[in-house]
Amino acid sequence: MLTFLGRSQPFCDGLNRRNFLRVGAFGAGLTLADQLRVRAANKGDAAGLRGTAESPKSAIMIYLPGGPSHLDMWDLKPDAPAEFRGEFKPISTNVPGVQICEHFPLQAKLFDKLAVVRSLVAVDEHSDSLVMTGYSEQVNRTAGHPSFGSVVSKVRGGAGDVPPFVSLRGMSIGTEPGFLGVAHRPFAPEGPGKENLRLANGVTAGRMDDRKDLLANFDTVRRDLDASGSMSGMDAFTQRAFDMIASGLVRKALDLKNEDPRTRERYKGVEQFLTARRLVEAGVGCVTLSYGGWDTHDSNFKTLARQLPMLDRGIAALIQDLHDRGMQDDVVTVVWGEFGRTPKINNSNAGRDHWSPVMSALVAGGGLKMGQAVGASTARGETPKDRPYKVPHLLSTLYKAVGIDASQTFPNGSGRPMYVLDDRDVVKELV
Numbered sequence: 001m002l003t004f005l006g007r008s009q010p011f012c013d014g015l016n017r018r019n020f021l022r023v024g025a026f027g028a029g030l031t032l033a034d035q036l037r038v039r040a041a042n043k044g045d046a047a048g049l050r051g052t053a054e055s056p057k058s059a060i061m062i063y064l065p066g067g068p069s070h071l072d073m074w075d076l077k078p079d080a081p082a083e084f085r086g087e088f089k090p091i092s093t094n095v096p097g098v099q100i101c102e103h104f105p106l107q108a109k110l111f112d113k114l115a116v117v118r119s120l121v122a123v124d125e126h127s128d129s130l131v132m133t134g135y136s137e138q139v140n141r142t143a144g145h146p147s148f149g150s151v152v153s154k155v156r157g158g159a160g161d162v163p164p165f166v167s168l169r170g171m172s173i174g175t176e177p178g179f180l181g182v183a184h185r186p187f188a189p190e191g192p193g194k195e196n197l198r199l200a201n202g203v204t205a206g207r208m209d210d211r212k213d214l215l216a217n218f219d220t221v222r223r224d225l226d227a228s229g230s231m232s233g234m235d236a237f238t239q240r241a242f243d244m245i246a247s248g249l250v251r252k253a254l255d256l257k258n259e260d261p262r263t264r265e266r267y268k269g270v271e272q273f274l275t276a277r278r279l280v281e282a283g284v285g286c287v288t289l290s291y292g293g294w295d296t297h298d299s300n301f302k303t304l305a306r307q308l309p310m311l312d313r314g315i316a317a318l319i320q321d322l323h324d325r326g327m328q329d330d331v332v333t334v335v336w337g338e339f340g341r342t343p344k345i346n347n348s349n350a351g352r353d354h355w356s357p358v359m360s361a362l363v364a365g366g367g368l369k370m371g372q373a374v375g376a377s378t379a380r381g382e383t384p385k386d387r388p389y390k391v392p393h394l395l396s397t398l399y400k401a402v403g404i405d406a407s408q409t410f411p412n413g414s415g416r417p418m419y420v421l422d423d424r425d426v427v428k429e430l431v
Helices: 105-109 129-133 137-143 148-156 191-197 205-218 220-225 230-247 249-254 261-266 271-282 300-324 391-401
Strands: 002-005 020-023 058-063 090-092 099-101 115-121 165-167 286-290 331-336 359-365 372-374 384-386 409-411 417-419
Touching (some): 058 148, 058 300, 115 384, 129 137, 129 148, 129 391, 148 165, 148 391, 261 300, 300 359, 359 391
């Protein structure tokens, strides 16, 4: 067994959300080849490897870990008292009446291609579980609801030979497949994982086929004895590993050297956004990534003044590229964290603390209605003023955008049918 550790994200609760992936390795570079089914590579580069017009839509889910401040990003309150409004000023976007933070000038110029939901209600916990599954971490400790990407993998995994779900931020509670099983965990190509996407030295395609047959025979006894269904998941896991190596498509999509240097320059410092674009171009159904650390109990404005311009660059470059390639309706993108921050600045540390009663989320593409701000918070950004929506409502909207019915059911570990989402209302203004 080989274990590769991903990034560690410390939060104020003292826990590290360390990502990990442990996979049985049997030569031929199988480690990290997790739940991946790669299409036959008929073209060399990821660019130009999009599916046909009949191909299903994809999702890019950008997670801002720690809880980004809604009042300092997409929902500024310039008329509120100083202890609420903070240091940043609003700027106008190219959509009349919509203003966002001064550190988002690139988004402001293309806001007709974006939409913000300013009236989302969340829960107070440091976890991506709610925004990725529709259920809190506390609920999911026993219920095991699957992540958005795992549902995409389940629905699409057998329909083609594309990688269904890729996580550029490793494994986390919010990327787990829950009762859908290990075959629908994401592939996490972090660190040395990229090296596992090629044949090992001295291993030819013929030798790899021999190892594949041997591994299948080796697992026969365990499969016959297994009553949990885990081995069937591992069978899919292993099959995709071999296919991934043979194709090389994912390795090429992850290799940013294949991009024009001018494009790489536009994404400098936010290369994960470019990698996500290349993966959906190659046909991946769901890509999730994270950027920054947003648990700003201290020095909120210093931290955001540094991070917001880089986030602005990544979002603007990604959305503009998707439009330039005619993919704006084929890919839905969402940018959000687990909750907002306190409207009132804490006096001791110039920070903002946790605030779940309201937060904001940015959405783009997927055939949804852009160029608008949906909902509003109160004058001091404390609660929704109108059109309150819950996080599962936006997730339901994203499922609809990629053509997945959130009312369908899958059996859990005990065979009970479970809905993809229990709370399936959509954000009406977006559809």
